[in-house]
Amino acid sequence: MTFILASRLNVYSASPLDRIAQRREDAAWIAEKLADPQTLFVPVWRTRNLVRRAEDGTPEAVYISSEMARTLLMEDGSWAFLGMLEDRAVFAVDISGMDDPVPLLPESLGEFMDLRSVGWGVPRPEASVLAHARGLLHWRQRHKFCGVCGNACEVKSAGHVMQCTVCNTQHFPRTDPAVIMLVHRGDKALLGHSVRFPRATMYSTLAGFVEPGETLEEAVRREVLEETGVQVGDVHYHSSQPWPFPGNIMLGFYGEALTEEITIDPEELKDARWFTRDEMRNCEQHGFALPRVDSIARRLIEDWMAHG
Template sequence: MLSIPASRPNAYTGSPLDRVSDRRDDADFVAAALADPASLIAPVWRAKSLLRGVESGAPEAVLLTREAAEAVLMTGGPWALLGLRNDGTAVFTVDCSAAEDPLPLLPEGYGSFHDLRAVAGLLPPGEASMLAHARGLMHWRTRHRFCGVCGQPCEPRSAGNAMSCTGCGAQHFPRTDPAVIMLVVDEDRVLLGHSTRFPNSTMYSTLAGFVEPGESLEEAVRREVHEETGVRVGEVFYHSSQPWPFPASIMLGFHAEALSQEITIDPAELRDARWFTRDEIRNPESAGFSLPRVDSIARRLIEDWLQGAPA
């Protein structure tokens, strides 16, 4: 009953790029692509993405031509190859956070930098995915300049998609932290929590938490639900996943079967947790709460359960 398929792709998925991992170590290919006037660059400035049309409610990603990106590339920040478009155009990303004000680095009228999360639901899926890729990769690059094994400086490899230690030679690759996110179902009710991270919000959302070493995804679902609410979980059904580079996670979505109903919240994690009926979920404002944002996998888990539930 809980095995409900995803109704549509999640935000930040559906990249239009071929990541060409088999060509990243071809120095001649990478150098030619970086010098090609037709290549495009997605700049990142202090975790923000370059966009235009935000103020009018019609945001779109801004990719700079090689010429337009000259000043951005000169900031000396890390760069990486994201991949190739269908027409063969190479797309790179560069971090220009060293600049106090990035706008003078851009040609006039090229947009401004914004938090991707604020507009992802309005962007075409491919653009949101590409900008999320750039943001996540640059976050890793700027925070892994030194080897975690011996502490020596690292140098970029594989067109910026790996780091090699100059001391011990250890190879380091981009890190993505797996996190489970789950909608716990008790027949015609679902369990939602009000996080301590949103004290001034009325939002109730699905429970979530990071996977621990040596733990299966199903075990992580059961542990997190019990730790945060005291509710026991039985069967766990995979729904979908969503890249979440804020800063470096992937959300693995599940529906989960409740085996108990009594709630005992962990006050360090939640301010409140409650069972909500289908009618309350359909009319959250009248019930005095709000649902997660529309581009989140949390909202998709709730909506797909509601759509799959009896009318």
């Protein structure tokens, strides 16, 4: 089996931040950085991030000052320390309680957008910072109460722990591992059209969550077999991608198919087919679309196409 290496970094990777986790418990240092006028804040409004377009049309992340963060009604506990960007602290701040933050922002500052609609196209370090903020605050919003006893939790460790106010159980940020794989055999690769895809013509790699007690390779083989009936032999790793939509880490693999007959699971897929490299390179002519350019699915496909 030919090993295909990642040709470049994935979007939402290559974070420029030094997370310095050891500082999260230093309350005095955190308070000093919150008050520091040089500190940068990453606002998140209802899972949307602040982004603007440069003159050439490329997207840029927008950080705001501590003064502006206070203008946006930053409340105690609505923030989380992300790390250091060179010598400046960076915090995420949740402003979801506001009905509309736009009137409080300068018109030229940007707009709140779903990161998946931005179209980063290529890895940009600031995209990783925005994804980091989105994922952490999404987890915080959904863990306000203890999963053990049901009582309210309070924020600890500069936003990275939710601790129960009654039983003292500590809850940590959750990231769910999911395998995503391009299964191939000769000059053909297996793509499926999920029941959840928004575009009727899009075909993408198969994917699924890792189950308890399962290796990543076992998860690849199980998911492919369950969804398409295709048996997979050798599996090898390609790369990973943070995917905070809402809280996943996508673990990318290639799998060598042992069989070709397809039997789809109709609860997961509307269709699955074998496509040649030529068909993928000319997908529009053949009546289908490939996944979005910021996804690891697209990277798996493009790197496979480049090796044939």
